[in-house]
Amino acid sequence: MRAIGRITTAYLRDTEPWVVGYSGGKDSTAVVKLIFQSLLRLRRARKPITVIYCDTGVEIPLASALARRALSDLQIEADELAVPISIRILSPSLNERFWVKVIGRGYPPPTDKFRWCTDRLRIDPVTRFLESEAVRSATVVLGVRDSESATRSLTLSENRTEDPFWRTQKGERERRLFMPILDYSVEDVWRANLMLDLPRALRAEEVADLYANASGECPTVRDVKGAPCGKARFGCWTCTVSKNGTTLRNLVASGYNNLEPLLEFRLWLELHRNNPRFRRAKRRNGTRGPGPMTLPWRRL
Numbered sequence: 001m002r003a004i005g006r007i008t009t010a011y012l013r014d015t016e017p018w019v020v021g022y023s024g025g026k027d028s029t030a031v032v033k034l035i036f037q038s039l040l041r042l043r044r045a046r047k048p049i050t051v052i053y054c055d056t057g058v059e060i061p062l063a064s065a066l067a068r069r070a071l072s073d074l075q076i077e078a079d080e081l082a083v084p085i086s087i088r089i090l091s092p093s094l095n096e097r098f099w100v101k102v103i104g105r106g107y108p109p110p111t112d113k114f115r116w117c118t119d120r121l122r123i124d125p126v127t128r129f130l131e132s133e134a135v136r137s138a139t140v141v142l143g144v145r146d147s148e149s150a151t152r153s154l155t156l157s158e159n160r161t162e163d164p165f166w167r168t169q170k171g172e173r174e175r176r177l178f179m180p181i182l183d184y185s186v187e188d189v190w191r192a193n194l195m196l197d198l199p200r201a202l203r204a205e206e207v208a209d210l211y212a213n214a215s216g217e218c219p220t221v222r223d224v225k226g227a228p229c230g231k232a233r234f235g236c237w238t239c240t241v242s243k244n245g246t247t248l249r250n251l252v253a254s255g256y257n258n259l260e261p262l263l264e265f266r267l268w269l270e271l272h273r274n275n276p277r278f279r280r281a282k283r284r285n286g287t288r289g290p291g292p293m294t295l296p297w298r299r300l
Contacts (some may be wrong), residue, residue: 001192003180006165007038010178011046018049018178019130020141025068025234026211027143030192031181032074033140036199039083048084052129055091056121058098058236060247062256066206073201081198082236090125096239097121106292108279109240109269117236130175140169141178205213210234213254235264240270246267272297 011018020035022028032051053071055064072165078085094100098121103106110117130138158231167177181189193204214234237248237259238252272278273293282292 001034001035003034003184004038004041007035007180008042010165011035011038011042014139016137016139016176016177017047018141019126019138020049020051021126021143022051022067022071023143023234024053024055024063024070024207025143026186026189026193026207027145027148027181027184029070029143029204029207030184030189031141031143033196033199033202033204034180034192036078036083037196039082039085041200045118046084048086049176050088052088052126054122054125055089056098056117056236057091058238060234060237061232062210063250063260066210074199077199077201083199088129090129092121092125093128096124098236102293103298106280106294106298108290108293109238109273111273112241114256117239117242118131120235137175139176139178141180142272143182144179145179145184145189146182158215165284177251213256236268238269240266240273243270245270271286275289 020028020032022032035049039049051071051074053067055068059067068089071089074085075087077083092098098117101116101120102109107116108114111203126140141159165179165182169175171179181192184192190204190208193202193207234247245263245266248259248266252260252263274290276290278297279295280294281288283289283291
């Protein structure tokens, strides 16, 4: 695994504390596994690493339950093997949560043109954590890949450094981003997940099955040389940025009937957000145009 050497070198040279972003998806799972393997192979005293998981409060229940169980087991395993990893689960502040924004304040469900949710639900809790822990100069390790999408590739072209696996964080001169699997393909990610035996807490087969059921492509991932089920997108079940609730649809079709009410409500949100009947005629700044959701809609 070429990323293990890359991580080890960076870890030994970098003097800053490390904070690793974990979502429970295939990419972040691979990064945590690779870091764990790197730490196991080091024999000298090592600085601690914090793995953070941000629970928005509207995560797809299956994915959230899997991530929380994995992190709980990971902490136990790290302690048993003397691997210096600690876990922190973050959440948005009450006044920034999804339903407070939508029902309480009339924010329309997010779209690609008004994606207010990412900052409030994911970025802000991480920022508050870093500031509260006095690690403004931390190195943030992320499981992002250049080949994930054209949009992601364009975003990663910004704030480059001399080393292609490092970036400076926008607006934070003292905080750097390290992306050890930047050059990985989907096949590389699944190879790392399925072939690395430790940590046992991050059960790649369960992650693969979840992707298989959510993508509708294949029943499971058994051969890393085959076509992996890696095209599903996890995150908030309320998300209306991606159309038609494909992930929820496929999970329901795979037998998770308990998610059907969430799918129906998710489609209802998408159907109504652009209906002029349910939008005020003025925006919050007073200009004409689709404004907040009306109070009658918020009471439905």
